[in-house]
Amino acid sequence: MALVDTLLLNVSSTGALLAALLLLLVIYFCFRSPEDDQEPPGPKPLPLVGNLHILDLNQLHVSLWNLSKKYGSVFKVHLGPKKIVVLAGYKTVKQALVNQADEFGERDITPIFQDINNLHGIKLTNGDRWKTLRKFALSTLRDFGMGKKLSEEKIIQETRYLREVFETSQGNPFDTTQPVHYAVSNIISAIVFGNRFEYEDPKFNKMVDSVNQLILMLGSASIQIYNVFPVLRPLLKTWRLLVESGEKYHAEIQVQVDRLRETLNPFDCRGLVDAFLIQKQSSEKSGEKDSQFNDLNLLMILSNVLAGGTITTGTTLRWCLLLMAKYPHIQDRVHEEIDRVLGGREPVTEDRKNLPYTDAVIHEIQRMANVLPMSLPHMTSCDVNFNGYLIKKGTCVLPLLTSVLRDDSEWKTPDTFNPEHFLNENGQLIKRDAFMPFSAGRRICLGEGLARMELFLFFTSLLQCFHFTPPPGVSEDELDLTPVVGLVVPPSPHKLCAVNRAEKHNLKL
Structure with a gap:
C-alpha cells in the first residue's frame, strides 16, 4: 500500500510539474510580442543570470567578439536581466x-557611473545637460589651444622634462608608467x-595615481x-575601494579648483576652470x-x-615604448627616418607629413593596443530599425571597437603588428576609415x-633620443603583450x- 501511495505521489508531482511548465509556455506565447521576433539573434539567456555563464567578464570584449562570429554583426546578450545589443565590425559600427x-x-x-558621476559632467550625461556642457x-578647450600651436608648445616643453x-x-630598467x-x-x-x-x-601624484587606479x-x-546586480553592493570590496578612489580623485581636483577660485580674475582667464x-558668475547675476554652470x-x-586626457594617451604611449622594444627592427626604421629627416632638431607637428613611417607606426600601435576595446555603452534614443532588426528605445548598445580595429575584411593582417597597414606602395601615409581608436559619431x-x-x-622626441630595449637577460620574445584588465587596457x-642614442652612437642630437 505504501508503494502504491509513493507511485501515486510521484505521478502527481510529475503531473504538477508538467502542468506548471505548460502554463509557463502558454504565458510566454500569449504575452510574447511580435516585435520580439524582429530583435537581433543571440544566445538563449538563463533566468536571472542571463548569458553570464558563457561570458568572461575579465575579457568581455573578447567573449563578445567571439559570439559575433556565431551570431553576426548585430546580436544581443543578457547581462543578468539586462538586454544589450552588440555591434561588431567596421561597417556595422x-x-x-x-x-x-x-x-x-x-x-x-x-x-x-551613477555612483561616481552622479549624472553630471559630459561623458556620462544626456539631453540638454550634455549638449550645453559639451x-x-x-569651445573653451579650443580657445586654450587644444590641438593647435599653443598646445604644441606645451607638449614640446613637456617632452624635455x-x-x-x-x-x-x-x-637601467625602469617602469615607464608614472613618468x-x-x-x-x-x-x-x-x-x-x-x-x-x-x-x-x-x-599632483595623488590626482594622477587615483584616476589610474579608478580606471x-x-x-x-x-x-x-x-552593474548587473546593484543589490550586491554591500558585499563588494572592489566597489568600496573604487568609490574611495573616486572620492580621492575628486578631492584633489577640488583643491585645484578652490585655489583658482580664490585668485579668479574675469579679465585674465587662465584655463577651462576660470572660463567655467x-x-x-554670469549665470548667477542674470x-x-x-x-x-554649477x-x-x-x-x-x-x-x-x-x-580622458591622461589615461588613454598615457596608456597608448606606454604601449608605444613596449612595442618598440618588442620589435627592434621596426624601431630601427623609425630611428633611421627620424635621423634622416630631423637631424638634431626637435620634432614639431609639421614634421608629421615628412615622417610617414613613424606616423604609420604610431597608428598601428593605436590599432593593436586597442586601449578602449568596447568604448563606453551607448543607448538608443528611439525605436530603431537597423540592419533588418528592431532595437527598441532605451536599449543599451555596445559598439565593439576591438572588432573594428581587428576586422579581417579591413586589415590585411589584423592580428599582426604591421605598420604597412597605413602606408601605400610609395611609402606615404594613407587614411583608413576603419581606424577608430577614438570611437566615432556624436560621442567621439x-x-x-x-x-x-x-x-x-x-x-x-623619445625615439629620437633613446633606444628602448628589454631589461638585461630578457629577450624581445619574452616581453609580455598581455593587457591588464580595465576599462582602459594598459x-x-x-x-x-632607455639607452641614450647620442652616447651609444656618438650622434649629435
Missing part, C-alpha cells in the same frame, strides 16, 4: 555611430588649470557584476534658473576631461586632435631600458 548618429547617440549610464568644453626623467635611469602619465597629464592640466605640475608634487577597477569583473567660473558639473567636467573623444598631437610629439607591468 560606422552605420550606427556615424550614419545613424542621433538614434545611437545617447549614453547608457551604468550603476557604477559645447562649452569644446620627460626626457630628463628617462635620462636619470642611465640605461609617462605625469607628462601626459601635465598637457591637459595646463589647458584646464593654466599651469603644469612638477612630477614630485604630491597632490583599472572600473573594468574589473566584480564591478561588472555590480566666469560663466557661472538670475538664470537651472543653470548647468559646482558639481564643474567637478565632473574636470574629472571627465582630466581622466573630445580630445582626439590633442591626443594625436601628443602621441606624435612624445613618441618622436600593458602588463614591465620595465624597459
Whole structure:
C-alpha cells in the first residue's frame, strides 16, 4: 500500500510539474510580442543570470567578439536581466555611430557611473545637460589651444622634462608608467588649470595615481557584476575601494579648483576652470534658473576631461615604448627616418607629413593596443530599425571597437603588428576609415586632435633620443603583450631600458 501511495505521489508531482511548465509556455506565447521576433539573434539567456555563464567578464570584449562570429554583426546578450545589443565590425559600427548618429547617440549610464558621476559632467550625461556642457568644453578647450600651436608648445616643453626623467635611469630598467602619465597629464592640466605640475608634487601624484587606479577597477569583473546586480553592493570590496578612489580623485581636483577660485580674475582667464567660473558668475547675476554652470558639473567636467586626457594617451604611449622594444627592427626604421629627416632638431607637428613611417607606426600601435576595446555603452534614443532588426528605445548598445580595429575584411593582417597597414606602395601615409581608436559619431573623444598631437610629439622626441630595449637577460620574445584588465587596457607591468642614442652612437642630437 505504501508503494502504491509513493507511485501515486510521484505521478502527481510529475503531473504538477508538467502542468506548471505548460502554463509557463502558454504565458510566454500569449504575452510574447511580435516585435520580439524582429530583435537581433543571440544566445538563449538563463533566468536571472542571463548569458553570464558563457561570458568572461575579465575579457568581455573578447567573449563578445567571439559570439559575433556565431551570431553576426548585430546580436544581443543578457547581462543578468539586462538586454544589450552588440555591434561588431567596421561597417556595422560606422552605420550606427556615424550614419545613424542621433538614434545611437545617447549614453547608457551604468550603476557604477551613477555612483561616481552622479549624472553630471559630459561623458556620462544626456539631453540638454550634455549638449550645453559639451559645447562649452569644446569651445573653451579650443580657445586654450587644444590641438593647435599653443598646445604644441606645451607638449614640446613637456617632452624635455620627460626626457630628463628617462635620462636619470642611465640605461637601467625602469617602469615607464608614472613618468609617462605625469607628462601626459601635465598637457591637459595646463589647458584646464593654466599651469603644469612638477612630477614630485604630491597632490599632483595623488590626482594622477587615483584616476589610474579608478580606471583599472572600473573594468574589473566584480564591478561588472555590480552593474548587473546593484543589490550586491554591500558585499563588494572592489566597489568600496573604487568609490574611495573616486572620492580621492575628486578631492584633489577640488583643491585645484578652490585655489583658482580664490585668485579668479574675469579679465585674465587662465584655463577651462576660470572660463567655467566666469560663466557661472554670469549665470548667477542674470538670475538664470537651472543653470548647468554649477559646482558639481564643474567637478565632473574636470574629472571627465582630466581622466580622458591622461589615461588613454598615457596608456597608448606606454604601449608605444613596449612595442618598440618588442620589435627592434621596426624601431630601427623609425630611428633611421627620424635621423634622416630631423637631424638634431626637435620634432614639431609639421614634421608629421615628412615622417610617414613613424606616423604609420604610431597608428598601428593605436590599432593593436586597442586601449578602449568596447568604448563606453551607448543607448538608443528611439525605436530603431537597423540592419533588418528592431532595437527598441532605451536599449543599451555596445559598439565593439576591438572588432573594428581587428576586422579581417579591413586589415590585411589584423592580428599582426604591421605598420604597412597605413602606408601605400610609395611609402606615404594613407587614411583608413576603419581606424577608430577614438570611437566615432556624436560621442567621439573630445580630445582626439590633442591626443594625436601628443602621441606624435612624445613618441618622436623619445625615439629620437633613446633606444628602448628589454631589461638585461630578457629577450624581445619574452616581453609580455598581455593587457591588464580595465576599462582602459594598459600593458602588463614591465620595465624597459632607455639607452641614450647620442652616447651609444656618438650622434649629435
